[in-house]
Amino acid sequence: MENVEFHNSPDGTVYYKVEGKEEKRLTRFSREILLPLLKRVRENFPEAYAHLQSLYPAKAKTPAARDQQVYVMLERFIRCNFGEHDLLTEDIDHDILNFEEVKCPLRGGYCQEENVICKPKGLIRLSPAERDVVKLYLEGLTFDVIAGLLGKSPATVKAQLYHVKKRLHLRNCREIIKTFRFHNC
8 A cells, every 4th residue: 555644624524645646635436545444444453444334334235335335434534543634654654554643522531432443453462561561662662761661671571572573473673563553552
């Protein structure tokens, strides 16, 4: 999937820009964006996908109705997770979804879809201790700093990251970062 940046206009319209191309309005005909994103959401965020399907069922069994369903499902997913117009990182960068903290008045306990559609969690299961280590590692902290913050030895931190890496069949610690950003963990 190409590198893509999304943003919501003040009137609520969703736009996207593929790297090196002109910005376009997202429509049900934006298949070059919608179909690869649909695949990512279905495979990596099945709870979000199922919930979106229940909120936006297809009205008929025609290709046009299916295209419309995919469009409204993904428009909602994009609005909740990528709506800010920033220039720091692409929202989709080499198949990695870079979720953003979208300003929504329903965040903070009012939105029933928070942590389901909005800020969805991927399928990676970790122990609480491993999750703490990985979270700090994703922030760019060193083994020594993580160890100091968590009251562990650097060797324990390194061992926990090693076990995460082996369990997920990753080759190195850079792949931990890539995988966890890909799954929004």
